[in-house]
Amino acid sequence: MIYLDAINFGSKILKQNDIISYSLDSELILANILNSTREKILTSLDKKIAKQTFNKFKKQINRRKLNEPVAYIINKKFFWKYEFYVNKNVLIPRPDTEIIIEEVLKITKEKTTKKLLDVGTGSGCLIISILNERPNFYGKAIDISKKALNVAKYNAKMHHLENKISFINIDIDKFNDNKYDLIISNPPYINRNNLMRLEDNVKLFEPHLALEAGVDGLREIKKVIKKSKNLLKKNGKLIFEIGINQLNKSKNILTKNGFYINKVSKDISSIPRVIVCTKL
Numbered sequence: 001m002i003y004l005d006a007i008n009f010g011s012k013i014l015k016q017n018d019i020i021s022y023s024l025d026s027e028l029i030l031a032n033i034l035n036s037t038r039e040k041i042l043t044s045l046d047k048k049i050a051k052q053t054f055n056k057f058k059k060q061i062n063r064r065k066l067n068e069p070v071a072y073i074i075n076k077k078f079f080w081k082y083e084f085y086v087n088k089n090v091l092i093p094r095p096d097t098e099i100i101i102e103e104v105l106k107i108t109k110e111k112t113t114k115k116l117l118d119v120g121t122g123s124g125c126l127i128i129s130i131l132n133e134r135p136n137f138y139g140k141a142i143d144i145s146k147k148a149l150n151v152a153k154y155n156a157k158m159h160h161l162e163n164k165i166s167f168i169n170i171d172i173d174k175f176n177d178n179k180y181d182l183i184i185s186n187p188p189y190i191n192r193n194n195l196m197r198l199e200d201n202v203k204l205f206e207p208h209l210a211l212e213a214g215v216d217g218l219r220e221i222k223k224v225i226k227k228s229k230n231l232l233k234k235n236g237k238l239i240f241e242i243g244i245n246q247l248n249k250s251k252n253i254l255t256k257n258g259f260y261i262n263k264v265s266k267d268i269s270s271i272p273r274v275i276v277c278t279k280l
């Protein structure tokens with residue numbers, strides 16, 4: 001059997017199971033098993049595949065056919081400019097979240113020193129990407145999930161940033177510390193009723209701790225804003241992600257807690273996605 005046969009085999013099974021990205025997924029899964037890239041295997045389609053390798057491939061195709069996201073199967077996700085290790089204990093980083101990084105880079109200079117806090121770090125994708133761009137930044141990453149924090153620590157090591165980030169397993173509600181220049185967060189913001197309406201690949205596989213935030217979806221956003229009021233230096237900035245229809249309520253909570261709203265950034269579907277605000 002050659003690579004092309006394996007890819008066709010995988011694509012056929014995925015297509016039969018209504019996986020829309022059947023060819024791409026089959027190629028990505030094979031490339032990962034061969035420790036190669038999709039581009040490389042597509043230029044070596046006539047190469048022979050060992051039986052053991054093919055059996056491993058079949059097992060992973062069977063996981064994908066049940067809707068498990070490719071990122072969890074291959075344990076990798078590309079975010080911003082970097083690759084991150086991911087597993088079922090962390091949210092798969094989303095392109096929309098990159099807006100937080102864009103905004104941080106816009107409001108800070110390359111050589112400045114800033115103390116940064118990442119609330120709900122998950123895979124660590126945000127703080128690690130920012131520290132890669134801003135070499136004099138340092139900070140803390142907190143998460144209520146110990147298992148998520150282990151993934152973030154692993155990624156920090158992979159990016160040689162383990163000495164610049166400390167990791168704390170704590171609920172933001174209980175976190176008290178010295179003052180920060182910047183706080184970033186992509187908190188859970190799905191309301192309980194909408195959780196069951198999410199696509200299977202999300203609701204059946206991604207950690208609910210990373211998604212669900214009470215009846216209005218604002219439970220964690222409220223906590224982040226209230227705690228940031230105490231954790232930020234005067235004129236410090238909070239940059240955080242919100243869900244659909246959460247802009248007005250988030251603005252109200254911010255104003256009540258003494259924040260000035262600098263900017264609301266929209267995602268590629270023109271939905272308000274990231275708020276940049278200043279503690280007055």
Ligand SMILES: C[S@@+](CC[C@H](N)C(=O)[O-])C[C@H]1O[C@@H](n2cnc3c(N)ncnc32)[C@H](O)[C@@H]1O
Pocket residue numbers: 090091092093094097119120121122123124125126142143144145148170171172173186187188189209210211220223
């Ligand atoms: C939406 S995920 C974001 C993960 C990552 N920052 C990203 O953008 O891909 C939210 C994260 O917040 C964590 N979390 C949820 N509630 C929390 C709380 N009260 N305090 C600290 N972390 C919390 C979850 O465990 C999860 O890892």
